[in-house]
Amino acid sequence: MAVFHSLKYSAILALAAKNACVPGDLYYACDDHNLYICATDGSVAPAAGIIMSGGITGEPGPAGAASTVPGPQGEIGPQGPDGEGASSNLTIQSGNYSTVADDGTVLCTGAVAQTITLLSTGISAGQKFTVTALSTATATVTVVSENAETIENEDSAELYCGDSADFCWTGSNWVVQ
DSSP states (O other): OOOEEEEOHHHHHHHHHTTOOOTTOEEEETTTTEEEEEOTTSOEEEGGGTSOOSOOOOOOOOOOOOOOSOOOOOOOOOOOOOOOOOOOOEEEESSOEEOOTTOOEEEEOOSSOEEEEEOOTTOOTTOEEEEEEOSOTTOOEEEEETTOOOBTTBSOEEEOTTOEEEEEEOSSSEEEO
């Protein structure tokens, strides 16, 4: 399923240069307010050049039958699987912050750049921290690991205006889910 990303245009270009864009995903450049789509070769193209707009002509088709009577109720479907438990451990931070073992979600609200340091000592594989950037459009949230472990084989991850990511500990490094 396609995913919507909100990043600065320079970050979108950096992903494309590393061939790290996901084909079919949409990338919104929050600084230039343009929408881009990732092609199957990993390149990004402005969606405005792909999506048809204006100048579409032709005869309209016949109107469909109108009805104000709803159809019959369908059968009740099977019960869905249990969902994941909600994180009750929410912390709101406006400055640099180091996570603790019982943190669940860190909301970053700073007006300037923030660094969130992920705890990696004394936690079990599978531990997850959610980091959400609720800061201004110009404030970057940089996520690093306390003992220089990598995050998706990188030294850090950056979140921008409205981004949120789940960082999951493998026991030796971090992956983004």
